[in-house]
Amino acid sequence: MNEVNLVTRETRPTDRPRTIAELVNVLRHPALILGAAAPEDLEADYDEGDWAEVPAEIRAALDHPDHSLEWFVAKLEATARFLKTHRLRLHGHPWLHVMRFRDTASISYVLHLDLDSDAADTWNERFNAVLDAKDLLGGPLYVALRMRGPLRSRGQD
Structure with a gap:
């Protein structure tokens, strides 16, 4: 089993997404918000379509009076x-998945950790407890911590 690597780099306050386009960029390039927890060249997968479609999906997910771009960013910062x-x-590459039911959209963002399945499940439970305590557990963005995911070279489909 691999040792968990020490995380040392911090996300600078200037890295905080302020627009939907910037949010899409940090979802696609997780090191921008997760710091050293993610390799700098790691890019998330979005299998349902082109990344150019993601801003519209986020707007649809935000079409709820209780959630805002700031709420999405707060959840990602809590994750970091x-x-x-x-x-x-x-x-492994994070995975962005959009779910739609009628006119409602929600987004799942799966982060693969350098852990086996049992350890990742334990950390995911602890993570959910932290999010719940911060009133960030529900909502249109679900962040999941999972076991090791696939690794591939850039440009590989």
């Missing part, structure tokens, strides 16, 4: 803090 605090590191 959790990973840094517990020295957890990604292993």
Whole structure:
């Protein structure tokens, strides 16, 4: 089993997404918000279509009075803090998945950790407890911590 790598780099406040386009960029390039928990060249997968479609999907997910771009960013920042605090590191490409039911959209963002299935499940439970305590557990963005995911070269489909 691999050792969990120490996370040392912090996300700078200037890296905080302020627009939907910037949010899409950090979802696609997780190191921008997760810091050293993600390799700098790691790019998320979006299998349902082209990344150019993601801003419209986020707008649809935000079409609810209780959620905002700031809420999405707060959830991602809480994720970054959790990973840094517990020295957890990604292993494999994150996966963005959009779910639609009628006119409602929600987004799932799966982060593969450098852990086996049982350990990842335990950390995911702890992560959900932290999100719940911060009133960030529900909503249109679901972030999941999972076991090691696939690794591939850039440009490989």
